[in-house]
Amino acid sequence: MEWRDEGVLLAVRKHGENAVIIEVFTENHGRHSGVVRGGAGRKQTPVLQPGGQIEVVWKARLEEHLGAFSAEPLRSRAAQVMADPLPLAGLTSTVGLLSFSLPERETHPALYKSSVSLLDLMCVTDAWPLAYLHWEIQLLEVLGFGLDLTCCAVSGTTEDLAYVSPKSGRAVAAHHAGRWKTQLLPLVPCMIGDSVASNAEIAEGLRTTGHFLEKWLAPSLGYRALPLARRRLVERMFRISAV
Template sequence: MEWRDEGIVLAARPHGETSVILELFTREHGRHLGIVHGGTSRRKAPMLQPGNQLDAAWRARLESHMGGWSVELKRSRAAAVLSDALRLSALTSVCALCSFVLPERETMGAFQARTETLCDAIVDGEGWLTDYVGWEVELLAIAGFRLDLSACAVSGGANDLAFVSPRTGRAVSRSGAGDWAARLLPLPEMLVGGAPSIAGVVAALELTGFFLKQKVAPSFGDRPVPPARERLLAALRAEV
């Protein structure tokens, strides 16, 4: 078995004395693992940092085997944001969440392309905060929990939406909430067309984070949401 693809480094874990298990989010083969022999060497280790773009060839005797990678660097995103704590946190959060949520070896061409675009935006430093929020909302949907913020779950109307049901992820209007308002989650304005701001991004990520913890994590055996994601939120709160 052999194929060639391009993808984003999600993680590289030590394997034996000098090798690593490299996890890539590839364009045509989804999230895929393989061994990189000599991956801890001075030449290869810098290439295998989360967020970097690699050209990779995967080989194995059988498709069910883990196989091995031969890799070449296409774009070093990690080094480009190393001096910016906020953007570095965002890049590592993207990679950690992909590793946490995405199924292995399932092609996700559109979402992979969106993830590459987001990683490039983080490196370029333009408009990435809004893109990141939209990306997390889509990630929730991929994980099996789609937010429905288009209309009130009670009345069906699309006006004065102000809350989100913590049980269903559906929007609720002020009038529809009634006496239940205190039990609902606030709906960030930027998720329903409001102007983006750092405070709005924090509010939006607090909402998506709630569902990552309460709905997504339990479906994966109660594994905790990756700490990288929490570090990003803490860094954003410090900017408010």
């Protein structure tokens, strides 16, 4: 068995004395793992950085085997964001959530393309946090936990949408929230169309998506908590928005 593809490096872990096992998210083969011989050496270590774009060739005797990768760098991203803690936190949260949530070897071409676009955006502009918020909404949708933010769950109106039900994931209009509004999650305008948003608004949106990632997605995977990288990103977003 052999195939060639391009992908985002999600994770690297030591394997034996001089090898590593890497996880790569590719367009045509999904999240896929394999051994890189010599991956722990001085030549390969700078190449095998999470968030980087690499070309891989995977080989195995049988399809169900772990197999071995050879990897060639296409572009590094960690080096470009290393000097700024916020995009670095965004990069580690993105690859962390992909590694955490994607079923192995299941393809998600649309999510792959948006993930690559998001990671590239982090390297060139400060405007990426809103794209990241929409990426988390897409991740929930792709994995079967989509939110319905198109109309009010109570009346069906598309006006004055201000909250999200933590139980159903459906939008609720402000005038229908009543005494329950303290138990509802915020539906900030940038989640449903506004193309410009403050860091404070985006942080509130991440509080909402985080609820569903933690209460819906994580338990379905047998986990109790989200990756620490995601929590660090949200904490940093709230600190920045408070300045």
